[in-house]
Amino acid sequence: MSRYLHRFFVWSAVALFILPIVWMFSTAFKSPGEIFHAGANLIPQQISLASFQALLNGELPILVANTVFIALSATVVSLCIAFFAAYALVRYRFPAKLDNLFLLAVLVVKMMPPIVVAVPLYSLMNTLGLLNSQLGLVLAYQVYTLPFCIWMLLSFIRDIPLEIEEAAAMDGAHLLKRLAFVVFPLCAPGLVATAIFAMILGWNEFLFSLLFIHTPDKFTIPLFISNFMTEDGTAWGELMAIGIVSSLPMLALAGYMQRYLLRGFSMGLK
Amino acid sequence: MKTLEIKQVGKAYNGHTVIPEINLSINDGEFVVFVGPSGCGKSTLLRMIAGLESITKGSIALNGKTLNGVHPSAREVAMVFQSYALYPHLSVEKNMAFPLRMAGVSKSKTKQLVNETAEKLQLTPLLKRLPGALSGGQRQRVAIGRAIVREPALFLFDEPLSNLDAKLRSEMRVYLKQLHQQLKTTMIYVTHDQVEAMTLADKIVVLNQGEIAQIGAPETLYNQPANKFVAAFIGSPVMNFIPHDAFSSLLNHISLPSNTQSVGLRPNQVTVDKLHPDCHMTISVVEPLGHARLYYGELAGSQFVVESSELYNCGQQLPLKLSDSTLHFFDHNEQRINALEVSNAA
Amino acid sequence: MLFENRKQLTALLLPSLTILGLLAVYPIGSVMINAFGSVDYLSKQYQFVGLANFVELFEDFFFIAAMKNTLVFTLVASSAQVLLGLWLALLFNQKFSGRRFALPIIIYPMMISTLVCSSIWRSWYNYDFGLLNSALVAIGLPAQEWLFNPDLALYAIALVDTWQWTPMAFLIILAGLQSIPKDIGEAAMVDGAKGWRAFAFITLPLIQKQLMLAFLLRSIDAFKLFDKVYVMTGGGPGNATETLSMFVYKYGFRFFNLGMASAAALVMLAISLLMTLFYAHRVMKGGKQ
Numbered sequence: 001m002s003r004y005l006h007r008f009f010v011w012s013a014v015a016l017f018i019l020p021i022v023w024m025f026s027t028a029f030k031s032p033g034e035i036f037h038a039g040a041n042l043i044p045q046q047i048s049l050a051s052f053q054a055l056l057n058g059e060l061p062i063l064v065a066n067t068v069f070i071a072l073s074a075t076v077v078s079l080c081i082a083f084f085a086a087y088a089l090v091r092y093r094f095p096a097k098l099d100n101l102f103l104l105a106v107l108v109v110k111m112m113p114p115i116v117v118a119v120p121l122y123s124l125m126n127t128l129g130l131l132n133s134q135l136g137l138v139l140a141y142q143v144y145t146l147p148f149c150i151w152m153l154l155s156f157i158r159d160i161p162l163e164i165e166e167a168a169a170m171d172g173a174h175l176l177k178r179l180a181f182v183v184f185p186l187c188a189p190g191l192v193a194t195a196i197f198a199m200i201l202g203w204n205e206f207l208f209s210l211l212f213i214h215t216p217d218k219f220t221i222p223l224f225i226s227n228f229m230t231e232d233g234t235a236w237g238e239l240m241a242i243g244i245v246s247s248l249p250m251l252a253l254a255g256y257m258q259r260y261l262l263r264g265f266s267m268g269l270k
Numbered sequence: 271m272k273t274l275e276i277k278q279v280g281k282a283y284n285g286h287t288v289i290p291e292i293n294l295s296i297n298d299g300e301f302v303v304f305v306g307p308s309g310c311g312k313s314t315l316l317r318m319i320a321g322l323e324s325i326t327k328g329s330i331a332l333n334g335k336t337l338n339g340v341h342p343s344a345r346e347v348a349m350v351f352q353s354y355a356l357y358p359h360l361s362v363e364k365n366m367a368f369p370l371r372m373a374g375v376s377k378s379k380t381k382q383l384v385n386e387t388a389e390k391l392q393l394t395p396l397l398k399r400l401p402g403a404l405s406g407g408q409r410q411r412v413a414i415g416r417a418i419v420r421e422p423a424l425f426l427f428d429e430p431l432s433n434l435d436a437k438l439r440s441e442m443r444v445y446l447k448q449l450h451q452q453l454k455t456t457m458i459y460v461t462h463d464q465v466e467a468m469t470l471a472d473k474i475v476v477l478n479q480g481e482i483a484q485i486g487a488p489e490t491l492y493n494q495p496a497n498k499f500v501a502a503f504i505g506s507p508v509m510n511f512i513p514h515d516a517f518s519s520l521l522n523h524i525s526l527p528s529n530t531q532s533v534g535l536r537p538n539q540v541t542v543d544k545l546h547p548d549c550h551m552t553i554s555v556v557e558p559l560g561h562a563r564l565y566y567g568e569l570a571g572s573q574f575v576v577e578s579s580e581l582y583n584c585g586q587q588l589p590l591k592l593s594d595s596t597l598h599f600f601d602h603n604e605q606r607i608n609a610l611e612v613s614n615a616a
Numbered sequence: 617m618l619f620e621n622r623k624q625l626t627a628l629l630l631p632s633l634t635i636l637g638l639l640a641v642y643p644i645g646s647v648m649i650n651a652f653g654s655v656d657y658l659s660k661q662y663q664f665v666g667l668a669n670f671v672e673l674f675e676d677f678f679f680i681a682a683m684k685n686t687l688v689f690t691l692v693a694s695s696a697q698v699l700l701g702l703w704l705a706l707l708f709n710q711k712f713s714g715r716r717f718a719l720p721i722i723i724y725p726m727m728i729s730t731l732v733c734s735s736i737w738r739s740w741y742n743y744d745f746g747l748l749n750s751a752l753v754a755i756g757l758p759a760q761e762w763l764f765n766p767d768l769a770l771y772a773i774a775l776v777d778t779w780q781w782t783p784m785a786f787l788i789i790l791a792g793l794q795s796i797p798k799d800i801g802e803a804a805m806v807d808g809a810k811g812w813r814a815f816a817f818i819t820l821p822l823i824q825k826q827l828m829l830a831f832l833l834r835s836i837d838a839f840k841l842f843d844k845v846y847v848m849t850g851g852g853p854g855n856a857t858e859t860l861s862m863f864v865y866k867y868g869f870r871f872f873n874l875g876m877a878s879a880a881a882l883v884m885l886a887i888s889l890l891m892t893l894f895y896a897h898r899v900m901k902g903g904k905q
Binding site: 161163164166167168169170171172173174177181182185186 | 320321322341342343344345347348349351352353355356357358359368369372373416420
């Protein structure tokens with residue numbers, strides 16, 4: 001393949017993949033009148049903040065607050081308990097490969113369609129009185145975030161040389177001190193990466209919020225987008241504006257996350 | 271006075287025996303080296319002393335206190351690891367302070383002890399650096415510093431020099447020996463390198479397949495190897511072995527003890543003697559060492575090596591003198607036949 | 617020997633075991649029980665009915681359609697993503713100026729949420745104002761009812777999934793390509809392999825593992841398909857985009873038919889379990905090499 005043909009393919013591919021996102025930005029900044037104007041121009045003739053203003057005056061602040069709170073809480077809970085579990089799974093010599101069995105079970109939960117457990121979870125939340133509650137959603141999100149965090153942290157803790165921990169044990173550090181002064185600081189970058197990914201899982205989750213949240217004051221952003229689409233299908237400006245709000249944090253982090261994207265998936269593969 | 275007492279200690283993994291049974295006592299202030307080929311159990315034994323491996327049977331006692339079931343963090347034992355195992359996120363200073371911090375030593379006392387140790391090991395200019403910014407030899411010294419700073423009753427070294435290049439390794443050997451003379455603490459050192467073992471040890475423990483092949487001072491091991499394994503393991507180039515029958519037909523004026531199975535000769539103790547040779551070897555390969563040459567060939571049907579400063583070339587006949595005082599005799603069980611029996615046979 | 621006693625191990629694992637037990641083991645057990653029974657919605661009376669739910673399920677026209685749609689979608693979307701991902705990975709495996717900027721951009725689609733993806737593409741698929749129909753009309757082709765044509769709707773959703781997730785396949789395959797030691801390529805060149813032959817006999821066999829991994833991961837994920845269908849078509853037109861997840865959702869939360877919903881959920885779990893076990897087997901085996 002000639003050099004020019006290669007460059008042509010590369011940049012056309014990049015353009016194709018970025019086009020919908022560019023369109024999202026341009027539509028959000030168009031005036032309501034321009035959006036449905038014939039001839040889809042990608043650059044707005046006039047930058048209009050009307051769509052954002054409408055959102056800001058409406059639900060946006062509470063939506064962002066709800067979503068951040070739920071995603072953050074789910075992440076903190078998962079990260080704490082997954083850190084301990086992952087450490088035990090890496091370092092303890094289990095009899096009869098019980099650790100592999102546990103990991104496989106966690107993997108099955110991570111991979112199964114969440115709708116499988118939706119009906120019993122609904123009854124469970126109902127019994128616990130956690131329907132239409134943010135606490136309930138935080139708990140339900142553990143189905144996604146906990147298996148994810150366990151697998152992801154596993155790979156980071158495995159990277160800590162066993163000898164360093166043995167040295168710490170010889171230096172007089174028992175389990176908790178080792179975890180606090182050696183393991184935790186050494187996998188801090190891994191914890192940050194894992195936390196970001198878990199945050200995104202919670203931030204983007206739709207199914208459980210659809211099932212368990214009923215009143216608009218507790219809506220998350222994805223749930224709001226869904227309602228907005230079905231109720232007001234052609235208010236594209238506002239739809240894209242909320243899309244931008246929802247996407248901006250991730251787009252900003254894309255370069256950083258790209259390094260860690262394969263961690264949780266590839267396991268032995270590098 | 272005995273520092274470490276190892277009694278009937280054995281180790282098995284999932285029913286697979288690694289160490290059948292070992293008895294060993296180590297005296298106060300000794301520098302003991304465990305040496306043996308890979309898989310001989312030397313590292314396992316060291317790690318059992320450290321508490322990093324469980325003991326399947328027997329007991330280990332340090333200064334009269336049994337260590338069985340005591341967590342590594344509660345033993346008064348310090349260890350230097352093969353990879354140094356420095357904490358990569360802590361500066362040299364904090365690495366060395368770590369064991370003191372764990373023991374709850376006060377901040378000012380810690381600072382004082384770390385500074386003293388750093389001074390002793392010439393680490394003072396490096397105190398603020400992270401391990402990643404140090405050379406191999408410097409990391410090695412920090413690891414040693416971290417071990418000595420809390421003045422443990424026993425030091426363990428697990429192949430600490432194997433990651434260094436040859437020149438630095440010999441420097442560190444001298445350094446370690448000086449350190450031992452200065453601290454006078456008991457040290458146990460594991461290596462697969464017999465040169466390291468010979469140069470460092472007061473007492474060498476040769477291990478083979480989980481059992482002690484011989485314990486002794488370096489010279490004893492060299493001059494009176496207890497068995498064929500030790501004879502072959504200690505000394506470089508490796509000792510030559512000639513089966514009993516072949517040796518008798520080669521040299522009939524030496525009478526061998528009746529139970530001799532093979533005869534061993536060190537390559538540097540065979541002399542090249544043009545005037546009164548006992549036998550000749552055809553040289554097939556010559557390796558110049560500088561101060562001498564190694565001549566490879568075959569003698570009485572066995573591979574044979576001679577180290578000599580005489581100059582011969584490939585293909586030439588090498589006239590050899592095998593003096594009986596340098597011969598080692600081994601019986602059917604590959605055990606040494608001691609001097610008394612040898613002289614009786616003569 | 618890093619642990620002092622069993623209690624420490626228990627303390628470390630107990631929180632995870634509790635959460636997973638409560639949120640995964642208990643619900644799955646409950647799905648299993650309900651799949652073989654019938655529960656009266658009002659009186660909550662449970663009656664064991666054996667395989668009756670499954671018999672009914674496999675005679676159910678909607679279930680068969682949902683099953684067929686899900687499998688077609690999974691296969692089409694995953695294959696497309698792996699093939700496109702491979703092509704992109706080959707393009708990006710060469711050095712070019714701007715590669716550092718292009719790489720994060722190409723993974724943007726998988727960074728944004730499925731709901732945002734769906735909202736963009738639903739707008740694009742709009743018959744009157746959508747970008748796609750404008751483009752078609754501009755080059756003289758007839759406008760399409762993207763999401764309202766039963767023959768097209770499922771593939772329209774597959775296209776969205778492909779746009780969103782090709783970057784994932786791309787990253788996995790690119791990692792495979794970059795793990796091929798440089799001297800292997802050089803040795804192949806010395807041995808006279810060039811172009812397509814080098815690709816077919818050297819490159820492709822060496823990234824086989826990553827291709828498999830990408831395909832499996834994308835299949836496992838595509839099989840879950842719910843969000844896009846829910847907000848783009850609701851399963852329609854007719855049942856052209858009905859999926860297994862939608863089926864369970866409708867029977868469980870709209871028709872309150874617990875037996876049927878649980879039986880269908882169990883079928884889904886079984887299929888996902890098979891794929892997961894296959895994945896774990898391949899990857900764990902791969903890890904040991």
